[in-house]
Amino acid sequence: MKRLGLRGKLLVAQIVVLLASCVTIAAVAIAIGAPLFHNHLAMAGIEDDNVRLHTEEAFSQTIFVALLSGVAVALVGASIAAAIVVRRITAPISRLAVAAQSVAEGDYDVQIERSDVDSDFTRLESAFSDMAARLDHSGNVRKRLLADLAHELRTPVSTLAAYVDGIEDGILEPDATSWAVMRDQLERMRRLAHDLADVSAADEHALGLIIQPEDLSDIVCAATAAAAPRFEDRGVSLAIHVPASTVTSLVDRQRIEQILANLLENALRHTPSGGTVRVTVEESAGHVSVSVTDTGEGIPADQLESVFDRFHRGDSSDGSGLGLTIARSLAVAHGGTLTARVGSDGGGTTLELCLPISA
Template structure:
């Protein structure tokens, strides 16, 4: 068996290639001079008009010329070769320096240091774009790592609460302190449903982000989507003492959109539930819709707690909470908005949030194309 092939660096390869090119150029110049120089000299000597042709003088002149041009050409070629090598080494080092920086940064990233960055390059547009793309990738990896850590931490918290509750009641029943009466069974069933809902939501978000979400497109009327969403949360709104309204003219309700009605209904339900979680008795939650240039706009507006500006860019991230304690008390999984964004994105649409600040209410807006692209029908 042969050993592993040793690889030379890019700088060494470029330097070797340039030196070979220079050597070939030197040899070529030398051969051409040897072939052409003497003939040209003899031609000029023959053109010299003189009445006395001394062969010895002519031979001496040819010998002097031959020695002079060979020595001067040799010295010139050696000086040119040495100077070229020095300049080549400088240029190769300048060329490979940013590549070495990228390599060191890549090593840091592979070791888990996602804060590694490379400085901008002045070697041209290509290197500048390479450095910018690398820094953008590193920043995205850094954000992803932070999200992953927060996700694992929040997921552990979400699982800990229902698991601890179930375990506590089971232990109490085993010790004879508690009994499996109807209230206890209802409570245990609620906790298991919470775990099931959390697992399903995480699975849906992951599938949507990986473009593996199974979407079953069908033509539906906007009015049917709105009515179904309001019906889903009307009872919870009444229990919470919040007024639930619907605003859409007849023309908008009659508009037909090609979507997965169940998934978009899930989006609207999540947004309405989110609004109910962040309102107080007497507040208003309104679901509205209108059409615009081949798109349908759906909006959920509430007069509740509002959102601070610093939280708006992160509001659709998984497990992100502007007020962790309040949301956990309401029993939310923390990924309802992330799930809504994933489903809307899978439809080729967009979703965003707006709020004028705390206690100023909030508006969550969904924009969907009336007709999906052909490539989006195959998930």
């Protein structure tokens, strides 16, 4: 019985139930039919014992053959129907078992055909497909992150190794310049580790946003005020234009400030001394946009989308290459968008954050 499997056990159980039902029907028919027929003969006034005997024997043989034939036909037909029904019910389970085995072996790219047998089966299949897709996505994200991380760490590690070897061999002097270079490379790795934690959480949809109504104009003012000293040190003007009325949206204030900090840092990095960065808040139908426009060298038209890729850095960039990636992931998590375009005057770059306005 253990070797039959679920399908075989269900089929055997169906046949046993059908057989028990047929036997019960036949026994009841025989037990009740003969006495009833005998009473009807008596009521019909048939007194001849030979006639009554032959008539009752004919009735018994007829009902026996009829019941036996009916039971046989019923068992065959019911067995075929039971096999079809059992096959239809267990087929989704078999497919799920095969898919689960594939997932257990590390193959997350599984496709499960929807059976539509039952709403519970459909929910189970959908949940399993979603789980496999999430596992596949997580696996791909980890692979890409490891590959990108190995590539990104190669430069600072190689620089640190070269300076350490040079100081040990007496080729380089352990002066302020050497320590500054090594400190910069360590800071680069620290910043990279921090950014990787954020981008990994964004890719895994595990940011843990704390959503509540916030005035976006107030957030923009706070973010620009925090960045103002760095702009002043670089000799870059920072201008801000916000509407007089309150613009409320359901957001995580700290995450929106993180987006704006990344946008402002990117603009400052690409704007030369004497340039200008302008932050503008505009309200439109159901949305509010926050634009950060610089007067830097601009982004080539063919790279306006790739700047949001992980570890993408322009020729003049010295960041981790994850700032805009994190910013876009945070924008999407808020139900918004983050896009890049060439500045309105044909120079520089405009990064626009668009968020829905709450009622």
